[in-house]
Amino acid sequence: MNVTCAFVLARFRTASGSLTRAAFLSARNDAYANIAIIAAGILTAYTFSIWPDVIVGLGIAAMNATAAKEVWEAAREEHREGQAKA
Numbered sequence: 875m876n877v878t879c880a881f882v883l884a885r886f887r888t889a890s891g892s893l894t895r896a897a898f899l900s901a902r903n904d905a906y907a908n909i910a911i912i913a914a915g916i917l918t919a920y921t922f923s924i925w926p927d928v929i930v931g932l933g934i935a936a937m938n939a940t941a942a943k944e945v946w947e948a949a950r951e952e953h954r955e956g957q958a959k960a
Contacts, residue, residue, distance in 0.1 A: 880905050890940035892949035907934045 883898040910930045919928035 892952055896941075896945045896949045899944060900924050903934075903937050903941055906937065933956065 880898065880901040883894075883901055907930075909949040910933060914930040918924070
């Protein structure tokens with residue numbers, strides 16, 4: 875489902891607006907995270923190690939932090955534009 879949403883939202887990913895950007899990044903990140911979690915589960919079952927889970931968890935955290943920064947910057951730009959018009 876997230877992959878479908880990411881594909882639908884992909885054509886709007888460069889549109890202005892922090893909410894549009896947030897929706898696309900959220901769907902995209904969820905799709906990537908789901909794939910990575912499945913891969914980590916397979917590796918964990920095969921190796922009996924916690925490291926695949928730890929590495930995927932850190933990767934997901936970094937990916938979401940980057941997305942949050944992008945949305946924050948888009949929202950700040952919208953705010954600046956709104957202040958300039960006022």
